[in-house]
Amino acid sequence: MTGSSGQLGYEWSQWLINRNLTFLSPTSTELNLSDPDRVDLYLTKTKPTFIINCAAYTKVDLAEDEIQLADTINHRAVSRVAIYSKNQQVPVIHYSTDYVFNGNVLDGSKYPNGYPIEAQGNPTGVYGETKLKGETALIRNGGDFLVIRVAWLSGRHGNNFVKTMLRLSENMDEIRVVSDQLGSPTFASDVVEVTTKLLEKKISGIRHVSSRELISWADFAAEIMKISHRDTTIKRISSNEYPTKAKRPLYSKLDCTQTESDIGEEMPDWRESLTKLLAEI
Numbered sequence: 001m002t003g004s005s006g007q008l009g010y011e012w013s014q015w016l017i018n019r020n021l022t023f024l025s026p027t028s029t030e031l032n033l034s035d036p037d038r039v040d041l042y043l044t045k046t047k048p049t050f051i052i053n054c055a056a057y058t059k060v061d062l063a064e065d066e067i068q069l070a071d072t073i074n075h076r077a078v079s080r081v082a083i084y085s086k087n088q089q090v091p092v093i094h095y096s097t098d099y100v101f102n103g104n105v106l107d108g109s110k111y112p113n114g115y116p117i118e119a120q121g122n123p124t125g126v127y128g129e130t131k132l133k134g135e136t137a138l139i140r141n142g143g144d145f146l147v148i149r150v151a152w153l154s155g156r157h158g159n160n161f162v163k164t165m166l167r168l169s170e171n172m173d174e175i176r177v178v179s180d181q182l183g184s185p186t187f188a189s190d191v192v193e194v195t196t197k198l199l200e201k202k203i204s205g206i207r208h209v210s211s212r213e214l215i216s217w218a219d220f221a222a223e224i225m226k227i228s229h230r231d232t233t234i235k236r237i238s239s240n241e242y243p244t245k246a247k248r249p250l251y252s253k254l255d256c257t258q259t260e261s262d263i264g265e266e267m268p269d270w271r272e273s274l275t276k277l278l279a280e281i
């Protein structure tokens with residue numbers, strides 16, 4: 001399993017440890033995905049029988065400058081994993097993102113329930129492009145894979161929006177947060193739980209995992225303040241007032257209907273998951 005120092009990888013490692021399962025979780029020094037030849041060597045040497053790839057280049061703005069590095073980690077290294085998986089008949093779980101889609105406002109009208117699994121990828125930035133190529137590498141290779149796209153991810157471990165809001169609220173009476181970017185929060189522990197349920201049902205291919213409600217980042221921030229009893233006011237601003245190097249999606253909802261049907265359960269409620277997370281951090 002890769003990426004155990006990240007949000008999702010940490011949750012996966014805890015899940016595996018709690019069940020006394022044996023696994024390798026190389027650090028980025030032990031297995032640096034920026035060197036695809038080392039990926040081949042590592043796989044040949046350790047011969048995994050199941051792969052969970054939580055590692056990724058996730059710096060959305062920096063990716064606009066570090067195009068090669070983002071592509072190597074999110075695409076070329078994944079291609080090597082895909083080839084190993086196909087040749088050795090080893091299943092791969094891989095994670096991807098809402099950023100593979102365009103995220104324009106009109107898509108909100110076209111896909112009111114969220115982007116369906118089969119919607120055409122059309123990223124606006126380097127990060128999304130490299131993640132889409134990584135997905136495509138797994139699909140084209142035709143091995144046994146489960147690609148799970150998530151959005152607005154938060155977890156106990158690592159950096160995320162929830163922790164940033166809590167940190168800022170310690171010294172600020174007001175935080176400006178964009179209110180015209182819409183999506184649905186996803187929590188790392190929920191992603192692991194849903195992934196395991198999909199595996200129990202022997203589901204492969206691409207699936208979406210996110211919460212149901214469509215909210216803005218400002219709504220999310222306001223709820224973080226409310227649940228954690230902070231007095232800080234959330235000032236709603238437009239994306240134009242908060243320029244970023246990489247364009248952010250205005251509409252980020254993932255349609256999780258297929259996943260819900262596969263596991264026979266609704267996606268988790270984001271307020272419940274947020275409350276649980278806030279109690280843990």
Ligand SMILES: NC(=O)c1ccc[n+]([C@@H]2O[C@H](COP(=O)([O-])OP(=O)(O)OC[C@H]3O[C@@H](n4cnc5c(N)ncnc54)[C@H](OP(=O)(O)O)[C@@H]3O)[C@@H](O)[C@H]2O)c1
Pocket residue numbers: 002003004005006007008009027028029031032033034054055056057058073095096097098131149150151152153154158159
């Ligand atoms: N965060 C989000 O909001 C979000 C949204 C949608 C989808 N996703 C996707 O969800 C998955 C998990 O994201 P996350 O938020 O858990 O990521 P994260 O917290 O940013 O962690 C990234 C992980 O990747 C590892 N990594 C980075 N570069 C590496 C390299 N060259 N070689 C080996 N490992 C490397 C990091 O290790 P080091 O700590 O050693 O660098 C870290 O363990 C990713 O596929 C991401 O694209 C995330």
